[in-house]
Amino acid sequence: MQIYLAPLQGLTDWIFRESFSEHIGRFDKTFTPFVRVQSGGFYRPSQCNDMLPAHNTFQKPVPQFLGKDADSFKLFEELCHEHNYTEANINMGCPFPMITGKAMGAGLLSHPADVSKLLEDIFTDTQLKISIKCRLGQENSTEFQALIPVFNDFPMEEIIIHPRVGKQQYKGEIDVNAFALYAPQLKHPICYNGDILTINDVEQIQTLAPQVDRFMIGRGILQNPFLLAEIQKQAISQNQKADILRNFHLSIIEHCKQKYSGDLHFLKRLEELWEYHHLAFEDGRKIYKQVKKCKNLVQYEAVVFKAINEMA
C-alpha cells in the first residue's frame, strides 16, 4: 500500500513537508499545492517557490498545475524541467467558484471535450509523466461516466480521485459507492482521496474497491500526524510522540522565520495549521483558542510547547 500526502494550499507547503519528513515520517509521494497558470503567466509567482529544490531537501514533491490550456502547461513544464522534476500533476478538483467559474479545477469536469483537448495538447509534446487529481464531477457524480473514456485515451501515471463533486467543496458526503463503481473502469492506477481519518477508513475503501492500494491523506494527517505511522504499523509511545511533535513544531517555527518577515504573517500561517491540528490534542479546542489569541511568536511558542509537554 502506498500513502501520499495531499496538497493543501497554505498548509502542506514546503515548510510543512520538510518538517514532517525530517521528524515524523516519509510518505510514498507528496505534492505541491497548486501553481495557477493562466493568460501566459504565473497567476501568483510566489506559488512557484514551493517547488524550489532548496525547499525540498528530504523528498521531492510532485508539482501540481492548475490551468486550462496547453500554453499555460508549457510554461509550467519549463519550470519543472528547470528544477529537474520528471512528473507533474494536473488539478481537476479545485472547487472554489472563482476557479471553477473559469473552467479550471473541478470546473473542467463538466466539459469532457475540453478535458480531452487539454490532455491531447499536453500529451502531444510533454516529456513529463502526468497524473491527474480530480473529483467525480462539478455538479453531479454521473458526470464521471463521460470522463472515463476520455481519461482512458491517455497514458496517465495515475489518477487520484476525491469522490465529491465540485459544488460540495470540502463538505457533505463522500460518494464511496460511485468511487467503487468507476475506479475499475479506468485503466490507470487509481489513488483514493477523501476523509481518511483512521486505519478503518482505509480498510473500508479497500473492502469496496480491493484493487485500490494508493491512498492520499490531507486533513487527517494535520489532525493526527501519527496516522501515517499507524497505517505503517509502527508503535510509538506517548513520550516519543511528544518528542517528535516538539521537534516538528520547532522545525516549522525555524522555517517560518526564514519565510515570513513579521510575527503577524507568521501567526496567520500557523493559525491555519491549528484549525485542523488542534484535534491532535485532548483539550484541542482550548489550545486552538489560545493560539488564535497569540500576538507574537513568544506567546505562540509558550502555548504550543506547553500543550506538547502536557501530552507526555
Ligand SMILES: Cc1cc2nc3c(=O)[nH]c(=O)nc-3n(C[C@H](O)[C@H](O)[C@H](O)COP(=O)(O)O)c2cc1C
Ligand atoms: C485548505 C485546503 C487547501 C487545498 N488545496 C489543494 C491544492 O492546492 N491542490 C489540490 O489538488 N487539492 C487541494 N485541496 C484538496 C485536498 O488535496 C484533498 O483533496 C481534500 O482535502 C480531501 O482530502 P482529505 O479529506 O484527506 O483532506 C485543498 C483542501 C483544503 C481543505
